[in-house]
Amino acid sequence: MIITDTHTHLYSEAFDTDRKAMIERAISQNVSRFFIPAIDSTYTKAMMALEADFPDHVFLMMGLHPTSVKDNYKEELKHVEDLLAKRHFYAVGEIGIDLYWDTSTLSIQQEAFKCQIELAKQYDLPIVIHCRNAFDEIFEVLEEVADDKLFGIFHCFTGTLEQAHRAISYNMKLGIGGVATFKNGKIDQFLKAIDLKHIVLETDSPYLAPKPYRGKRNESAYITKVLEKLADIYSVSEEKIAEITTANSKDIFGI
Known part of the structure; x- marks a missing residue:
């Protein structure tokens, strides 16, 4: 069984004390494909180091996170553009709009989002969308x-x-993570109405840990709890959920 975590910030400072052990813990539980979203240029070096340490398991994206769209956003977008021209990434992400933290930057968030969608189209890459209150x-x-x-x-x-x-309808898969396990998460109430061909699994670690780890640091190994929940919702085996969602991830990322 191969389980794919389509969204995990393994370079996060939250893992600085045990990153290698945490990743190996996930791999030992069949979580062997990690897709790594970008935030901004301050994390690029850490992302590259992560890829160098786990070349068979780590697949990088490049992009500017909406909460990092600040006064210097044009320089940050140039950084994204330059790196996409220099080497291969598996997606442009995570990109989008976040109106939870700051509504005053909406117009430049929209501009950055559109710019990066055009870059994704230029390189025939998928986008990975961050949406909060938006x-x-x-x-x-x-x-x-x-x-x-x-x-x-x-x-x-x-x-x-x-x-x-x-x-x-816009050719997006739905990234389903720890929220599906929450008592008040709501999406578990209608997920069965969505065909599994539209679903991929993710953790967003170190954030949004699933039950029974809610409120603690999330890690990629905990995606197995999301897998269990979806197997219950869809009334199929965990192996089947892993097989379909990994195939879906391959359709998106091309690997």
Whole structure:
């Protein structure tokens, strides 16, 4: 059984004391494919080091996270553009709009989001979308740029069934993580109405740990709890969930 974590910040400072052991713990539990989203240029060196240490397991994305869209966002976008021109990445992400922390940057977040979608299309890459308090704003941009070259993952999907279908209509898979295990997470109530061909698994570690680890540091090994939950929701084996979601990840990332 191969389990794919399509979204994990393994370079995070939260893992500085035990990163190698934490990754090996995940691999020992069949979590052997880690897709690593970017945040901004301050993490690029750590991402490259992670890839060098685990070349058979770690696959990097490149992008500017919406909460890092600040006054210097044009320089940060140039960094993304330069690296995409220099070497291969598996996606442009994570990108999108976040109105939880700061609504004043909406216009430049929208600009950065559109710019990076165009870069993804230029390199025939998927996008990985971060959306917080911003479904309407995200969908507005996707509607504007939608075409056959737009595809990717709606990371950490926590919307409604209607929003799920709309995300899928833009060639997005839904990234399902720890929230599916929460008592008040809500998505578990309608997930069975979504065909498994539209689902990928993720942790977003070190954030959003699933039950019974909720509130603690998340790690990629805990994706097995998400796997268990989806097996229960869909009434199929954990092996089947792993097989389908890993195949879906290969369709998106090309590896």
